Amino acid sequence: MPLKKMCILFFLWPLASLGQIENQEFNIVFYKSDSVCKTTDSGGLTTVLIEKYRKHQNTKTGIISFYICDELFEYNPKLNVIDSIKSSAFKDIDVFSLGSLYKKYIEAQEALNSYASNTIRILFKNEFNNIWLYEQVTTNLYIRYQVQWIENIE
């Protein structure tokens, strides 16, 4: 490959990475289960187990907050799509765990800053704009929410 082309590819790589995560579809299941995840207590480093899946709806705005451990995903009825699928169709969906989604986030950050520069491109989680969250409502039915991964910190 000619050097010039290689240089162009090298510099366009971060843009391609960003486009990839913007367009890639990430499907996550929001289980109604008694699963727990680890967190630290307030004020120290003692490990505390908290409910892994937590859901809260703002009755005034209609916004639904889905927490999976400490990560927050929001469905906003003004911005996002909601539909449903039969359970039979669910088996064909490529599902990501929270850990694998987070790994993608780290990889995308690294790709965006893969060469030395005086500036660092900081990736916010809401730049993953094709995330779908599945909540099973009956044996045969899942509600499918388009959600935004919220950039948040405690």
Place this chain on the structure above:
Amino acid sequence: MEKTHPIQHTLLFLLFILLLSCREDEVKPGEDMELPSLPQFSFQNFDDPILKNLSIDWDDVKIVKSHPSARTDSSEVLLSEYSTDLSGRLTLDDSLGSKEISFKLLEQKSSDTSEYFLLKLIPDNDSIDMSKVSYLDLGGFSGTVHVFKETGELYAVQGYINGVMEAWLQTIEPQDEAAGRAAFVPSVGCPWSDYSCSTGGGGAGSFVTYRIDRYTDWFVNERYVGSDHEWTRYHTVFVPTGTTRADQHEHYEAPHAGASHGSAHLMEIIKDASFKNTKAECVYDKLVKTNTLKRYVQKFDAKFPVAHLKFELSSSLSSTTNGQTRHTPGSLLINIALNANTLSGRTTMEVARTIFHEIIHAEMYRIVIENNYSVSINDYPGVYDYYSRYKFNAQHQQMAAHYIDIIGQALKEFDGAVQSDQYYDDIAWDGLMGNYDAAGNLVTTIAWNQLSQTDKNRILGNISNHK
């Protein structure tokens, strides 16, 4: 008749099967699932990110019927006023000026069409309880009302004295310099006829458009070396006749007007209705009054205050979370939420520490957002360094390494310095020792790891004893 190719038949058949399979997956709303109800109105056309994201309380409505006589058409007008989740406080740095402001949504319904206006009510003084003031019954309200159209455009500015509209200014044009504008009574009577309006020929006061310039002042070793102009904004208010110099006080930018003057930045912090009249608001107001908050935010960033900052309480946070800072996608709005479920059981200093901790997060987010997500090593070497080194928890790593003494100093001032510096620094460690990542691994901060076991034990003991 034109012949069709067998492949076309096959493709049509496959398309039919595809559509059939899609149809099977569809469920009509209202049959097998319940969709959340959608508000029928939004402020998406507003440029201001705070107003764009405000929520309207459709259940909290006050309705009056307006008489048609004062209007040019003959239709009856139904006016409905809705509460919003926004209120705010206009504060000047020197704490001389501070007033509560509120926002209302006004629906003007005539026949089958509705027109909406956002109202911003700014009282003349801070003695009135703005939570009880309604635009449809302004009672003893004196001050200025800004009327915004659905498009976000400032439609009118109105001046009130004791609930009576004395002046109405409909053409809003920014002035190059502060200038008095003669007030006048609207030529077609009151804008909505149920209002009390002065019937005189004006003279009740005047509109004053003033100019606010934001500068960043640069210092080297405490020596002022220059300023960068950030922005200019204009604000129009109604000033009643008879307002004297004695009622006013001056504000100058420092050091533009000499080192003896205080700064005159206008700060607008938004408080959600959930935050109002709570312990959290009380603590926040104390932080603002003592100036601790602003002074220490300035320490890590010369640009302040934090832009578009909104405080709220949340009941959806887990029991181990004291506070959360989040960025609202597509806006410059940064929300700080404190845990409503645990607030009552926490000491005021714990709450102050959480507020300060979250404000530092908010400021770090602001830096990233205002620099279009690309932070330069020359402008913000600390943020650049920590985001380069840590893909997880960069902000906590930076805070643990560099902001313990700043948070500690702020807590000392807040608490009246009744304990040692060491004690307040120890309390500041709360939330900065480490966190679990998404894979379930505990990641402790480097600064915490570097402490001796004796220091760690003392810190954990002081935090535990303080609760």
